[in-house]
Amino acid sequence: MGIIHEKAHYVVAVALVAFLIRAFVLSQWNTIKRNGERLKKPPNTLPLVGNGLQFLQSRWKLFSWFDACQRKFGYETVAISVPTLPPGVLIHDPRNLDYVFKNEGIFTKGNFVKGRTWDLFGNGIINAEGDFWKTQRKAGLSFLNTANLRVLTDVALPQYLSESISQLRSSTNGTVVDLQHVFHEITTKLMGKMAYNMAMHADDEFTVSFDYASGGTAERFQNPLWFVTEIFLGAELRKSIAVVKNFGRHIVTKAVQDRQEKEFGEEEGKLDQISGSLIQSLLDAIQDEQMVADAALTYLSAGRDTTGQALTWTFYLLMRHPRVVAKIREEATQLLKEKNVTLTPDQFDSSLFNPVTMPYSMAVFYEVLRLYPPIPFEIRQCNEDVTLPDGTFLPKSSILVWCLWAMQRSKLTWGDDADEFRPERFLDGNKLISRSPSEFPVFYGGPRTCLGRKMAEAIAAQVIPTMACLFDFVPTSDEERTSKTSLTLPMEGGLPVTVKTLTGEEREKLVRIPEIRFSEH
Numbered sequence: 360m361g362i363i364h365e366k367a368h369y370v371v372a373v374a375l376v377a378f379l380i381r382a383f384v385l386s387q388w389n390t391i392k393r394n395g396e397r398l399k400k401p402p403n404t405l406p407l408v409g410n411g412l413q414f415l416q417s418r419w420k421l422f423s424w425f426d427a428c429q430r431k432f433g434y435e436t437v438a439i440s441v442p443t444l445p446p447g448v449l450i451h452d453p454r455n456l457d458y459v460f461k462n463e464g465i466f467t468k469g470n471f472v473k474g475r476t477w478d479l480f481g482n483g484i485i486n487a488e489g490d491f492w493k494t495q496r497k498a499g500l501s502f503l504n505t506a507n508l509r510v511l512t513d514v515a516l517p518q519y520l521s522e523s524i525s526q527l528r529s530s531t532n533g534t535v536v537d538l539q540h541v542f543h544e545i546t547t548k549l550m551g552k553m554a555y556n557m558a559m560h561a562d563d564e565f566t567v568s569f570d571y572a573s574g575g576t577a578e579r580f581q582n583p584l585w586f587v588t589e590i591f592l593g594a595e596l597r598k599s600i601a602v603v604k605n606f607g608r609h610i611v612t613k614a615v616q617d618r619q620e621k622e623f624g625e626e627e628g629k630l631d632q633i634s635g636s637l638i639q640s641l642l643d644a645i646q647d648e649q650m651v652a653d654a655a656l657t658y659l660s661a662g663r664d665t666t667g668q669a670l671t672w673t674f675y676l677l678m679r680h681p682r683v684v685a686k687i688r689e690e691a692t693q694l695l696k697e698k699n700v701t702l703t704p705d706q707f708d709s710s711l712f713n714p715v716t717m718p719y720s721m722a723v724f725y726e727v728l729r730l731y732p733p734i735p736f737e738i739r740q741c742n743e744d745v746t747l748p749d750g751t752f753l754p755k756s757s758i759l760v761w762c763l764w765a766m767q768r769s770k771l772t773w774g775d776d777a778d779e780f781r782p783e784r785f786l787d788g789n790k791l792i793s794r795s796p797s798e799f800p801v802f803y804g805g806p807r808t809c810l811g812r813k814m815a816e817a818i819a820a821q822v823i824p825t826m827a828c829l830f831d832f833v834p835t836s837d838e839e840r841t842s843k844t845s846l847t848l849p850m851e852g853g854l855p856v857t858v859k860t861l862t863g864e865e866r867e868k869l870v871r872i873p874e875i876r877f878s879e880h
């Protein structure tokens with residue numbers, strides 16, 4: 360028995376050495392070059408394992424490493440290597456990113472991304488290409504048309520926002536509330552009702568399983584041996600994906616039933632008339648119900664998690680920057696006075712707040728998206744040989760990575776105060792400044808640019824000033840918050856706060872004399 364054990368160790372060790380030597384030889388062979396020169400390597404690149412160990416760290420440390428690369432190399436493209444994976448580069452130059460956005464047929468998700476996300480998203484729009492992508496995009500465009508967005512801003516959002524406000528008011532006795540849950544609940548209800556005609560909540564079994572599956576799927580991008588480790592440690596992930604997939608099928612079955620039963624008459628409210636319009640458009644366009652389910656689940660993740668998390672980081676930063684909160688309150692108070700409207704927890708019309716009437720609040724939202732991008736990095740794979748504008752030659756199958764977390768903190772692009780939270784950088788007087796997608800890729804760019812940008816902006820323009828005017832939130836801890844592993848950017852442990860409801864008078868005082876709770880930086 361002892362001898363067999365020893366031999367097993369020997370076999371594993373030999374296999375590991377052989378594997379590393381092969382990886383090393385392949386990495387030398389496949390070196391990516393710029394104008395005939397090898398690319399520089401990022402800090403802490405090791406012989407044999409390359410950057411493999413960096414990718415095994417927690418994502419928070421990984422973000423810092425990406426940021427350190429960006430600080431060291433500026434816009435220069437650098438090589439990244441991980442044993443077992445095709446050769447790769449990390450790009451920082453907005454010119455290169457612009458080229459990627461304009462040539463999305465060359466820079467695709469490829470087997471590298473699809474192989475890792477397939478179990479969760481299958482053929483959903485995020486993974487789809489060609490005609491199948493076009494079909495899903497068309498269905499999404501029809502769901503997010505102007506008339507539906509108006510129902511969202513005038514009916515659905517005010518209703519769900521007011522439900523959350525009632526809950527927050529009942530928690531003003533020192534109870535600790537998780538703000539991340541509050542925002543997730545709003546976006547979950549919105550997407551559930553409008554897209555699928557379903558009453559969904561942030562603590563449903565589906566949502567909990569989806570969070571887990573998103574974390575497990577994201578880990579596959581950090582662990583090159585995920586397909587081996589999951590054999591032993593992947594039971595929970597497999598279970599979560601099964602729950603998610605079942606729910607996808609349930610959405611489709613319910614939508615087919617709705618189709619047969621639902622005949623809307625004049626008496627139906629506006630929200631009921633449009634609810635389920637995404638799933639119905641998808642059913643019209645796609646024959647295969649499994650594919651409809653994949654498409655539905657992908658939209659749910661794209662629309663709900665990103666926006667809920669962006670709002671969470673917004674209030675995290677606002678609690679650290681009382682002067683910014685005071686300016687949001689000032690902007691809202693001014694508008695309310697002009698319209699001769701009062702805002703109290705019992706009586707408010709949040710639909711007054713929109714991206715046009717609330718430029719400062721929108722600048723706050725963009726600044727949060729700059730520092731805490733809900734999709735923090737992107738990966739593409741070249742499906743042919745290609746040369747980037749900076750001269751970097753990428754052979755077919757190479758991997759291209761850009762880290763929004765790092766790029767959106769670049770001093771070259773954003774100036775010396777790039778690390779500071781300063782919403783004014785998005786304002787020219789009272790007008791919002793828009794930045795090109797290649798400099799500020801938070802909503803992606805080119806033909807596959809985010810479909811839901813207007814929806815996210817409409818939600819932010821209403822939720823941020825309404826919540827900031829009605830409540831004063833106090834965090835239960837001053838510690839820096841981090842993000843847990845996920846395909847998006849959820850806050851680890853949520854955002855626990857205590858809540859105080861503000862009277863109109865108190866709000867006026869806070870507009871004039873912003874208290875300093877944290878040192879601003």
Ligand code: HEM
Pocket residue numbers: 484485496499658661662663665666669728732733734737800801802803806807808809810811812814815
């Ligand atoms: C702050 C909120 C949001 C951010 C930062 C954001 C960001 C992004 C990014 C970076 C992508 C590209 C992802 C990739 O392919 O790797 C994307 C795609 C997409 N987003 Fe958003 N998104 C947000 C909100 C929304 C909302 C509310 C919806 C509404 C349903 C939505 C729908 C989509 C769809 C359908 C795509 C796929 C587009 C395509 O491949 O053609 N997003 N988004």
